[in-house]
Amino acid sequence: MPGLLRGVARTAVIAGTATTVSNRVSRRQANRWAAQDQQQYEEQAPPPQYQQAPPPPEPQEDPIAQLRELAKLRDDGILTEEEFAAEKHKILG
Numbered sequence: 507m508p509g510l511l512r513g514v515a516r517t518a519v520i521a522g523t524a525t526t527v528s529n530r531v532s533r534r535q536a537n538r539w540a541a542q543d544q545q546q547y548e549e550q551a552p553p554p555q556y557q558q559a560p561p562p563p564e565p566q567e568d569p570i571a572q573l574r575e576l577a578k579l580r581d582d583g584i585l586t587e588e589e590f591a592a593e594k595h596k597i598l599g
Contacts, residue, residue, distance in 0.1 A: 569597050
């Protein structure tokens with residue numbers, strides 16, 4: 507009986523050792539493959555290009571209000587008729 511117990515114990519130790527070594531080898535190989543995949547991905551993928559967001563549009567005044575202000579300046583003699591016409595053309599497009 508002691509010989510049988512010794513044989514079973516020896517088999518358990520060998521099987522445990524084999525399992526541990528096998529797991530360690532598998533884990534190491536998986537890490538190598540992951541590193542290779544990551545390296546290939548980095549070589550293939552171009553670095554991300556970031557663009558600056560465009561500035562927000564400036565708030566537009568009401569064109570009618572702008573024309574009224576221009577007309578008031580014209581009526582007060584600050585703007586000439588030609589200047590008024592040019593500004594009016596800019597506002598109305």
